[in-house]
Structures are given as C-alpha cells and as structure tokens.
Amino acid sequence: MSVKIKDIAREANVSIATVSLVLNNKPGASSSTREKIMKIAREMNYGLYRLSITATVRKGTIRFLKIAKHGQTVNRDHDVFISDYIEGLDQDAKLTGYNLEINTFKTTDMSVIIRSIEEHPVNGVIILGTELSFEDIKAFEHLTTPIVFIDTYYDYLNFNFVDMNNIDSVYQIVTNFVQNGHKEIGFIRTPIDVNNFRQREIGYRQALKRFEISYSEKHVFSVDSTFDGAYQDMRTILKKGVKLPSALFSSNDIIAYGCIKAIKEAGYRVPDDVSIIGFDDLPLSAVMDPPLTTMKVSKKRIGQLSMRLMNNMLEVDPGMPPVKITVCGRLILRKSVRDLNAKK
Template sequence: MAIRIKDIANVAGVSPATVSMVLNNRPGVGDSTRQNILDIARSMNYDSERSANLTRHRDETIRFLHISRHGHVVNNEHEIFIANYIDGLSREARKLRLNLEIFTIQLGSIEEIVKAAQDQRSGGTIVLGTELSAQEIRCFQPIDTPIVFIDNYDEVAGFNFVDMNNKESVFMAVEHFVNKGHREIGIVASYVTTPNFAMRATAFKEALAYHGLPYVKDFCFMVDSTFPGVYKDMIETLPTRKKLPTALFCSNDIIAFGCIKALKEKGIRVPEDVSIIGFDNLPTSAMLDPALTTIEVSKRQIGKLAVRILNECIKSPGPLPAAKVLVSGELVERFSVRDLNQS
C-alpha cells in the first residue's frame, strides 16, 4: 500500500500541509521539524527516489552569507570588495555545478546569523567573516553542515578559513618603504575592531622590528574605518603631532583616501612630504592624485578556494581536517611613495 503525506503527518505529529512544504523543499518549517519529517519519510519508504532527489538537491546547493554586523567595515564603500568575492564564488560554483544562494544579513544578531547557516536546505555555507569576532565565530560550532569563513582567520578555531595573508602583505609594504630610503615609518590604523585590522597592526610592528626600525607612538594614528570618519579624525589629530613620519602605511584603501584628503587640506604633500601605501587596491586608488601605491589580494581567488573547500567537505563521506588557507598579496606600485634615495 502506497504511503501518503497524511500517513507521514500522523507519525510526525504535524499537519499534512507542513509535510507537503518539507517534501517540496519550501521555506517556513523549522530545521529540526524539517529534518524529522524527512527522516520519517525515508523510514516509511515514501517515494524514496524523491527523497534522494531532495538530498541531492541539498548537497548541490551552497549558500553565501553576506554579513554586516555593525556596518563599520562592510558598507557601501566596500561594495566592489564584496562583488569580487561573489564573482569568485559564482564562477567556481558554476564550474562545479553547484547552486549558489546569496543571503544578506545587515545589523543582525549572531543568533540570526547562526540560524541562517543552520538551514538544512543547503549542503554547506560560506560566511563573510569580516565583522565577526573570534567569540562570535565559536557560536557556529553546533552546526553540523560544513562552513567556510572568508575575510577572517583564526588559528585555533576548528573551522575552515580562507583569508588574505595579512602578515606577508604588510611586510611587503614596509619593505617597499625601506627600499625607497624611508626610516621613519608610521601607521594609520583603525579603532574599529576587526580580525584583519588587528593582524595588520601587529604585523606592522613586527615588520619594523625585522628591519631594525623603532615603533614610534607619535607616528601611529587611530581613526574610524569610513572615509568621512577617517578624514575627521585625521584633521583633528594632525595638529597635535610635532613631527610626522616620512611614510605612513594605511590599514586599507578607504583609510588611505581619508588620510590623503586630510593631509592635503593641512598643506602636507603626498608623496613629497609624506608617502602613503594602502591595502585592497580598490578601483578608486588608481584614480587618486597621486595614484595610490597599495597591496592587492585577489578576492576572486579567495572566493574560488572557499567554494572548492566547501565542495570537498560536502562530498566527503566523513569529516575532514579543518583547512586554513592564506592567499598572498602583491604590491601595486603607483605614485604615492617618494624615493628618498634620489633626494
């Protein structure tokens, strides 16, 4: 005798409509209830081919959570930054015949974000971790489907991470300054807390020490992470400094843009008086006057690698060791660094 939807509903203790929603892969049913109904349907041999198709559809579907926890870093100023990640994700998903679903969560609680990652209708999730702290990342531990975090890195947490090699990239920037004859090098960092900003600030101190250069507190500027915020903070701080370094490393291009605007308004020339290096190679960096020397790390490559790792985890018959991948950057040399060797 054929098993009917009503029979499954009776065993599960739910309405036939709820069973129908689950079997047709429609939203509106909680994850635990959904999984319970699918398990009951399989145990009762209800349309086993259909159940197999649902499982196959789930494993061929991945989701990207575009998260903006507070909007200080993931905002309109970084849309091109996010677009490059999505382009890499989409290209690799198509290549591997995976369906990519994109969800944007703005100013959501960590509970909302974790719930979105728990959805049983996808085989795994890629999470934009730019604005997630190490403590918040640990909230994802109960999830039993594979997860890959991008734009974040944690050596201890047992998750998959694909991020830029911040330390290597910052060392590259400082070495470029040194090769151009600079010995008084400062940093424009942000008081907005993100893992990447923290890693760059730490790497900057290490790079100075590597080259035998002192870390001078007066050469360090702490600013907001948005263009208007950086400009405002620099305008207020510059008059309080008796001396400026000959070179400033900026934690990202947005910070560099705001810094350069403030320097110019104070009559400080770039690069004649102060040289600048940014980080990200945003399109606007090539259009500045002077064009900005910066560090570029391929966001598309990070996206592609994240999809490959997630696909391997989904296809694996058992759990795999956590993958932690760092993508190297390259220096894009333009005209914002003065060569003091030629002075």
C-alpha cells in the first residue's frame, strides 16, 4: 500500500498542508519541521513512491487558495475537511504532473487575491469558495488564468465549480427520518453567509414538501456556526421553554455538537427524546455520545475532480465551456436516530 501525505502528517503531528509544502520543496515550514517531515517520509518509504512520480518533468504549478472571509467556517474546527480537499488535489496533481502550491488569505477584499494571481502567475488556480458570495466570485471574471472553485456552486456565473450535492444529500437525511417514523422534522440553521448552508435549507424545505410534511417556523432554530456559539444559542432557545420536534437536521456536525450539548443539559435524551443527524462526518462524530448519524461527502473526491477538471482545461480543451460538478453524499448510520416504528 502506498504511503499518503496524510499518513506522514499524522506521524509528524502537523497538517497535510505543511507536509505538502515540504515534499514539494516550497517555503512555509521551519527547518526543524522540514527535517522532521523528511525523516519520517524516508522511514515510511514515501521517497520511493514520490521518486517514481517526480522522475518526469513537471508541467507547471497549480495554486490552491484557501480563503477565509469571516472565518466562521474556514477555521481550525474545519481543518479536517480542508485537509481532505488538499489530499485529493495533491494526489491528482502528482498524477497529472503539476506542482501544487498552497496559499492562505484572510480578507474580505477580493482585489487583494486577484492582484496576487496577476502578479504571481501560475498555470491554474483552484479556489476554496466556501465563504465567497456570488459577487465575490464575479469579481474574478476578468482574469485569464484558468480557475476552478470548490465547496461552492452558483448558477449564472461563467466559472467552473466542483461542490457537494446539498439538495440530494438533505433529501437522504429527511428520508431516513421519515423511514424511522418521524413526522415532526426540524432544522438547525445558521445565518452565516455560506452558499452550502443556504442550499441545505432549500433542500430541507423541498424534502418536507416531497413527503407532504408541513413546514413550520417553530421547528427551525437559528444558531451560530461555531461549537460554543451553537451551544449558547440552543441553550438560550431551550430556556424559553421551546418544545423540540422528535427529529432535528443540523446544518453541519460542528453545530450539531454544540446543540447536542445544550439539548442534553436541558434534560432531553438523544436519541430517545430527540433524534439528530449532522452533515460532514467529521472524525469526532464517530465517538460522540451517542455516535452521530451524519452525511458524508468525499472532500478528497471533490479535490481530485477539481484537479482533473483543471488538467482538461489546460491540456485537452482550453476553450471548453464551464463545467459544474456536484458530488453526492452517503448517510453514515450511527446511533443518534431513534426508530419510532419499533415496538416499545
């Protein structure tokens, strides 16, 4: 079995991004960290695997831009899924013969990012668009550099996108609740300006309609997108004496963790009193009490597809029209949903 950069990252106790920088001989890591990573890579025979790929001449560089506008979702809580994107990108960059360069921006000013692309040209740019609005993305229109946006999706924009299929994924979640006998299905939303969150709310409403379940504002709860914020907001909601429905879909796992803490403190039992399903399948979900049923969409797959799309733009059909890809998810069944059909 070939060694992957995530294996080296785990052994070195650093991020996948840091390992990628070191193995691609890019700046951004201290000399001690660089030596440590290279030592571990040699011990794990990563060098043999790498040499077999890098023996060919590199075609150029693809730059991955990790952009945090407000940092509500692109933050340390979500490093795991961002690392999965990077792993997929890095894997296919090697296969297609490109170097992967990783840059991080913390800004609301897209002109800063656009200027960096213009002043430091590369073959193509793949952008983490999680926190980018329609207007943010539109600002990139005049660039001639090939661009792919991941973790977001917009119609009416002349760009390439690779994102998760939120509508289909949420339909799977609501279907599971219905199959388990739930008729009151609530939604834990967040007001944060993220397109994937908006799509999940749309998916929730559409799924209820398909199952002829009435939408009720009293079953929709708005909380902050961070663990602590979601906990405090749900705590405040419950202190008002609000009655929870039998089932709740949470916009993502981080929000679910915070809300579950507040719900349990209020005396509810999960799943006996309230069933909960999250979204993202973060590692902590498997060891929650109870283990959280959640939607898994392969971030690595999204990374791979975006790199392959970029390769097609550069080498196969440079003039091709924009391609917009959505990747479906799979519901990971654990212990946070009660089957109301089962005999008591």
